[in-house]
Amino acid sequence: MKLTGAEIVWEVLRREGVKTVFGYPGGAILPTYDAMTKYPDIHHVLVRHEQGGTHMADGFARASGEVGVAIATSGPGATNMVTGIATAMMDSSPMVCITGQVGSKAIGTDAFQETDVTGVTLPVTKHNYLVTRADEIARTLREAFYIARSGRPGPVLVDITKDAQQSTAEYDWDAATPSLPGYRPDLHALPDEFERALDLINSAKRPLILAGQGIIRSNSSNLVLQIAEKAQIPVAMTLLGIGAIPAGHPLNLGMMGMHGEAWVNQAIQRADLLLAFGMRFDDRVTGNLKTYAQNAKKIHCEIDPSEVNKNVRVDVALIGDLNATLEEIGPGIKAVDRSEWVNAINELKGDAAVRDIQSLPDSGNLYAAHVINDIWRITKDVDPIVVTDVGQHQMWEAQYFRHERPRTLITSGGLGTMGFALPAAIGAKFARPEREIWVVAGDGGFQMTLAELATIVQEKIKVNIAIINNSYLGMVRQWQEFFYDKRYAATPMVSPDFVKLADAYGLLGLRVTERGQVADAVNRARAHDGTVVIDFRVQKEDAVFPMVPAGADLDNMIRRPKPVAPALPESEGDGEWEMPK
Amino acid sequence: MAKHILVAYVEDKPGVLNRVASLFRRRAFNIDSLTVGRTEKVGVSRMTIVMDTDDVGARRVESNLYKLVNVLRVDDITEIPAVVRDLALIKVAVNSGNRTEVLQLADVFRARVVDVDDRSLIMEITGAEDKITKVCDVLRPFGILSMVRTGVVAMRRGSDVTSEEPPLVPARIVTSAVDQSASDAVMSV
Ligand SMILES: Cc1ncc(C[n+]2csc(CCOP(=O)(O)OP(=O)(O)O)c2C)c(N)n1
Numbered sequence: 183m184k185l186t187g188a189e190i191v192w193e194v195l196r197r198e199g200v201k202t203v204f205g206y207p208g209g210a211i212l213p214t215y216d217a218m219t220k221y222p223d224i225h226h227v228l229v230r231h232e233q234g235g236t237h238m239a240d241g242f243a244r245a246s247g248e249v250g251v252a253i254a255t256s257g258p259g260a261t262n263m264v265t266g267i268a269t270a271m272m273d274s275s276p277m278v279c280i281t282g283q284v285g286s287k288a289i290g291t292d293a294f295q296e297t298d299v300t301g302v303t304l305p306v307t308k309h310n311y312l313v314t315r316a317d318e319i320a321r322t323l324r325e326a327f328y329i330a331r332s333g334r335p336g337p338v339l340v341d342i343t344k345d346a347q348q349s350t351a352e353y354d355w356d357a358a359t360p361s362l363p364g365y366r367p368d369l370h371a372l373p374d375e376f377e378r379a380l381d382l383i384n385s386a387k388r389p390l391i392l393a394g395q396g397i398i399r400s401n402s403s404n405l406v407l408q409i410a411e412k413a414q415i416p417v418a419m420t421l422l423g424i425g426a427i428p429a430g431h432p433l434n435l436g437m438m439g440m441h442g443e444a445w446v447n448q449a450i451q452r453a454d455l456l457l458a459f460g461m462r463f464d465d466r467v468t469g470n471l472k473t474y475a476q477n478a479k480k481i482h483c484e485i486d487p488s489e490v491n492k493n494v495r496v497d498v499a500l501i502g503d504l505n506a507t508l509e510e511i512g513p514g515i516k517a518v519d520r521s522e523w524v525n526a527i528n529e530l531k532g533d534a535a536v537r538d539i540q541s542l543p544d545s546g547n548l549y550a551a552h553v554i555n556d557i558w559r560i561t562k563d564v565d566p567i568v569v570t571d572v573g574q575h576q577m578w579e580a581q582y583f584r585h586e587r588p589r590t591l592i593t594s595g596g597l598g599t600m601g602f603a604l605p606a607a608i609g610a611k612f613a614r615p616e617r618e619i620w621v622v623a624g625d626g627g628f629q630m631t632l633a634e635l636a637t638i639v640q641e642k643i644k645v646n647i648a649i650i651n652n653s654y655l656g657m658v659r660q661w662q663e664f665f666y667d668k669r670y671a672a673t674p675m676v677s678p679d680f681v682k683l684a685d686a687y688g689l690l691g692l693r694v695t696e697r698g699q700v701a702d703a704v705n706r707a708r709a710h711d712g713t714v715v716i717d718f719r720v721q722k723e724d725a726v727f728p729m730v731p732a733g734a735d736l737d738n739m740i741r742r743p744k745p746v747a748p749a750l751p752e753s754e755g756d757g758e759w760e761m762p763k
Numbered sequence: 764m765a766k767h768i769l770v771a772y773v774e775d776k777p778g779v780l781n782r783v784a785s786l787f788r789r790r791a792f793n794i795d796s797l798t799v800g801r802t803e804k805v806g807v808s809r810m811t812i813v814m815d816t817d818d819v820g821a822r823r824v825e826s827n828l829y830k831l832v833n834v835l836r837v838d839d840i841t842e843i844p845a846v847v848r849d850l851a852l853i854k855v856a857v858n859s860g861n862r863t864e865v866l867q868l869a870d871v872f873r874a875r876v877v878d879v880d881d882r883s884l885i886m887e888i889t890g891a892e893d894k895i896t897k898v899c900d901v902l903r904p905f906g907i908l909s910m911v912r913t914g915v916v917a918m919r920r921g922s923d924v925t926s927e928e929p930p931l932v933p934a935r936i937v938t939s940a941v942d943q944s945a946s947d948a949v950m951s952v
């Protein structure tokens with residue numbers, strides 16, 4: 183079948199199962215947009231900024247596990263994508279970005295809107311391509327999808343010249359099979375490595391599972407739970423590992439790392455064995471590497487060999503798909519009574535509960551942690567998907583919103599990209615239209631991509647947006663408070679009236695200034711037909727505790743000061759303190 | 764820290780050298796030399812990479828190279844019997860008084876004299892890196908006017924392995940044998 187390159191693009195997208203693409207047109211991609219009209223079964227979402235388009239594709243991928251697709255024109259369109267691509271790269275999110283490029287004859291001449299996009303994106307993509315001929319489009323796109331979703335997933339960019347889109351070629355799906363002799367996504371550990379790992383596990387007295395995003399990506403939650411329960415191994419989660427196992431599970435300790443709970447970090451420092459499942463010992467979870475988990479042997483179950491021994495030296499590496507690794511190793515793990523160890527960790531929790539913000543006397547102020555915990559209480563029956571931005575509110579979300587299921591927290595971990603939440607939530611909504619979605623964003627980050635509110639309006643979708651408005655770039659302000667003598671350089675932030683802003687977009691805006699109004703606003707938002715923006719005016723100078731200062735020992739945490747006034751009786755609801763998670 | 768020699772077989776496609784170079788830059792891997800050229804097989808190029816690193820560092824480079832989609836195979840031939848060669852062209856200042864002496868030195872080192880005029884001559888010399896370094900040391904007093912070296916190329920000895928069928932080996936991981944305190948470079952990222 184003879185088709186234009188532009189038509190081949192859509193044919194391949196359709197065959198790859200793509201139903202939604204997020205894009206923004208321009209001269210160099212115009213032929214592809216023109217051909218789009220012949221493919222009405224693929225829905226195109228017109229974004230307001232190409233960064234938003236990439237975060238949408240990323241959010242789509244994280245919510246669904248499928249490849250997200252973003253489209254942009256050459257030059258500025260493509261460079262606007264870079265932040266979103268780097269975000270997806272750092273968090274191993276499968277994404278295919280298609281960009282138009284100037285005509286192949288004009289390449290290298292600094293033609294209008296020419297940018298060396300494959301050059302610019304080389305270090306932030308899993309792989310990228312420049313396609314200059316129509317007959318290369320089908321195979322290249324197929325390879326792009328295959329690379330994006332296999333092995334350790336990641337973003338792949340395909341830059342297609344305008345003439346390649348315009349000229350015709352024979353389209354044959356079967357003939358365009360990927361040909362990637364050097365690509366090896368399917369590595370497997372060796373038998374003796376499994377044996378060594380099992381010896382370590384079965385003889386450990388104080389083992390701990392470090393649960394990372396790899397569990398979610400490889401659908402291994404059940405296998406991890408089986409192992410944890412059988413061998414009584416407590417589990418600590420990374421930020422991106424949240425949801426990998428239920429927050430309410432008795433062996434789930436909560437989040438580790440810089441803003442992890444004190445007992446979790448203390449447990450890591452006391453453990454005699456760390457079982458790292460699909461996590462990469464990022465500096466945000468290890469603190470000072472020289473003193474990190476010195477008492478522990480380490481087993482690293484990881485799909486990407488280049489992550490092994492990168493930050494932390496390990497004793498055994500089990501390379502390969504986590505699911506396959508756990509299948510193999512699971513039967514050899516012996517049931518051992520480790521209640522002493524589990525109890526010892528639980529004892530560490532007591533002190534933390536007293537310090538917890540939930541225990542603070544009600545000062546009349548609205549605390550972000552309360553807002554987030556209240557949203558969780560009210561919505562927990564439906565397990566909403568929460569998409570956060572980056573900053574203090576992100577950490578409070580991780581601590582005070584309890585996620586019981588995989589893929590219910592979507593957040594930018596590795597790159598920490600402000601402006602991620604709103605567009606990523608739009609992508610998540612397209613992936614999971616039936617699910618309730620909450621955006622939890624700061625006043626700063628929300629303003630980076632709020633133009634996408636218009637996308638929401640144009641697409642008539644509903645998400646609930648909680649702006650945790652502290653009038654500061656709060657996380658930076660916190661560092662200034664702790665480490666720069668409270669010199670608040672460039673962190674106080676003036677924002678528009680978010681209620682009026684919502685109104686200007688034709689959306690419902692609500693404002694909340696007291697704890698007593700939270701539940702009402704949340705319920706109104708849920709009941710409302712369209713997207714709702716809630717401006718939560720929270721305590722301005724609150725800080726996220728505990729905190730491991732960058733580079734400090736993991737158990738050397740700045741703790742929340744113990745309350746001076748007696749703790750309030752338990753908050754309404756469950757009859758006992760919610761252990762922050 | 765010791766010299767490691769890696770041989771990488773890569774697809775002969777536009778931009779592949781850039782990808783490899785970009786990887787070294789981005790990960791702050793320090794390389795002594797990198798050479799690239801065609802092989803006996805159409806579509807496959809071969810890179811020889813020399814670097815000063817420990818075993819764990821070499822494994823990191825290897826596993827990162829494998830992450831590049833266009834890299835077909837990586838061999839660490841540091842411990843394997845191999846022919847290792849560097850080629851240099853050295854232009855030495857000479858006059859009628861010392862020319863014979865320089866020519867004799869060239870003979871001793873089995874260098875070929877490939878160009879002569881009344882004030883200089885060019886020597887071509889191949890050999891292991893340290894041999895060439897030694898030649899330079901000896902010639903320096905006469906005055907080295909100009910020098911160029913190709914960087915190391917290497918090939919394992921014997922007929923047991925060819926690049927005919929790259930056995931796709933997963934990146935090897937060094938684990939237990941590692942002294943935790945040995946490499947602060949990796950620890951202090
Ligand atoms: C694009 C980008 N720029 C800068 C930063 C650095 N940064 C991290 S958190 C933060 C403050 C975020 O403020 P806000 O969105 O109001 O959230 P808060 O911390 O107040 O909850 C900043 C500026 C970043 N992570 N991303």
Ligand SMILES: [Mg+2]
Nearest residue numbers: 624625654656
């Ligand atoms: Mg703020």
